[in-house]
Amino acid sequence: MTGSSLLQHTFAYIMSSSPLISVIIPAYNHERFIGPAIESVLQQTWKHLELIVIDDGSKDSTGKVAQSYTDPRLSYYHQENQDAYNTINRGLSLAKGEYIAILNSDDIYTTDRLEKLLAIQQESGAACVFSDVVPISDEGDEFTDPNFGWNLWHKKNRAWYFECKDLLTAFLKGNFMVTTSNLFMTAEAVRTVGTFCSLRYLHDYDYIFRMMLAFPGRVHYVDDQKLLSYRIHSGNTLSEAAITGRLQDVDVIRKYMLAALPEHCRGIAAAGTERLLALRDELEQVRAELAGRTEPSVRERLKLLVAAVRFKLRKKIAGKGRYAKN
Template sequence: MPLISVVIPVYNGEKTIKETIESVLKQTFYDWELIVINDGSSDRTLEIVQSISEPRLKVFTYPNAGLSASRNRGISLATGEYISFLDADDLWTPDKLEAQLQALQNNPQAAVAYSWSSCIDESGNIFRSGGNLTYTGDVYLYLLLINFVENGSNVLISTKALKEVGNFDETLTSCEDWDMWLRLAAKYEFVAVEKPQILYRISANSMSANLLRMEAESMQVINRKRGRDREDYQHIKRLSKGNFYKYLVFKALDLTPKSERGWIAAKLLWKAVRYDRNLLQTKVIWKVLFRIVAVIILPSQIAERLFIKMKRAAEITTIFSYLRLEP
C-alpha cells in the first residue's frame, strides 16, 4: 500500500488538469497513489488524464455531483496512511509532500500538516503571496478566526483522523474545506511547513468568484457547533465574520471590474464595518470606496486602465493588515 493517497477531483478541467497532475508526478516523495475523480466532465478531461502513462495514477468516472462529493469518493477509494487533496487547477512545488510528511513524522501528536500558498493567474504566473500565517498545535481558535490554511489543495492529513471526523459536507458548495479543517482542528493538532508550496490559481470563473454564495456559506460555517465551542467563543465568531467580510470585499474588487461586483462590494463593505467599526478610521477605506465607485460607474476596460494608472490610490491589499489574527 502507498503511504500517501492524493485525490484530484476534476470537472471540465481540460485546460489545467495535465499541469496539475504533472506537479504530482514531479514530487520528490515517491510512495503515493494518485486518484483522479472525473466528476462527469464533458470536455477532453478524461482523454487527457488517460493519456498519461503512470502506474500510480488511477482514474474513476462518476456522474457530476460537485467538489465535496468527488473528494468523498476519493476518500472512500484511498488506501494510504495519509491523504492530500489537490484541486484540478492548482499546483504543488516538488517538495510539498516530502516536507509535509516529514513535519508530521517529526510531530507525532499532529494529524494535519499545511504549508504557505502563493497565488497564480490563469497562465500559471505567481502574482501575489498568500497570508503566510503560521499556527501550530491546538489551532482551533485561530482557524475559527481566519482560514489560515487558505485553500483545499494544501493539507496532508492522517487518514485515520480524517475518517474519524467524517466526510466533506456535500451541502456546502464553498467553504467546505474550511469546515473540514475546523472539524479536524477541534480534535487534532496541526503542524506548519513555513514556505510556499501550494500554487493557488485565481481566475474570474473560479469557484471563489461566487461571492454571495461564499458569504452565505461562510456565515453558516462560522456559526456551527463543533463540540468544543463555548459561550465565550461568540466574540471570536464576531471577529471571524469581520475578517471574512474584509476578505470578500477584497475578492469583489480584485476580480475583473463589473458594475454588479461594485454593488456587491458596497454591501459587503457595509457588513465589514458593522463587525469592525475601526475600519472607518483607516486609510484603506478610502481606497476601497474609490474602487467601488469606479467599478460601478465606469465601463470595465476604462476602470481597469484607471486602476493601473492610479495604482497607489487603487491598491487595497492593505485591507488584510486589518484582519484580527488573535482570539
C-alpha cells in the first residue's frame, strides 16, 4: 500500500468511526452572508459532518453562492418560501447525523465549535448544548461597547442565570441562548422533542423550553466560551414585528411557566411574572412610538398602574397563604 493510499485509508477509518454531525442552514436572501456561514462549517476542526443548506425561496443570489461550493459534504435544496421554522423542520427530516446543529445563514461558527460542543456533550451526557455568543455587525465587527443595547440585555439575562442557578428559571427571564444557531443536540433528543413550532419570531425560544422539559438537567450552557458569532443587522427598524414578537414572548413564557410549576413553583413563578410585567411595559412603549408618541397616554398609564396594584395584591395574598400554612 502506497503512502497516499494508506493516508486515505486511515482518514476513511477515522471518519467511519467518528460520529456524524449534521448542520442545517436555513437560508433566505442572505447573499452577502451565506458564504461566510457555509465556510465556518466546512472549515470546522471536526471534519465528519454533513451540511444541509435549504434555500427558502430567496430572491437574491443566495442559492447561487451556496451552489458554488464543491465540498461533497454540502447538500443544497431549494423550495418556495415557507418561513424559517418549516425550513428547519425540513432540514431535520433530511439529517443523517448522530448530532444535529443549526446555523442561520447570517451567523458564523468559530472553527472549533462543533469539536468543543461534541466533547462537552460526550463528557456530560447532555441532550442539548449551547454556548455564549459574540454579537457582530453586518461588516463582521464585534459590538464591544458595554452600553450597547444588546450587550446590556444579554448581560442582564446572564446575570440572572448565575444568580438563580437554574436554567429553566433563567430562560423565563430572557432567551440568553439568543438564536437557533446556538443549538447543538443529539439526534435522539430531536426525535423526542419533535419539530419546531410555527412561531415566526420565537420558535427557538419555544424549542429550548420543550428541550428542558423533555430532558430535565440534560441541557448544558457553556457559559465561559463564545463559540458563535450572532449578527445584529444595522438595517433593523421598529415595526409591527416588535409587537408581534413580544406578544409571542408573553404566550411562550406563560405556557412554560405553568408547565413547570409543579416542580419549581416559587422561583419560576417569580421570574416569569416579573418578565411578563416588563414585557407589558415594552409593548406600551412600542405602540406609543409607532403612533408617534414618546410617552404613554393617560389611559395606558392607568392600565399599567392597575396591573401593578393587582400584582402587589396577589403577592400579598400569596404571602399570607404561605404564613398560614407555616
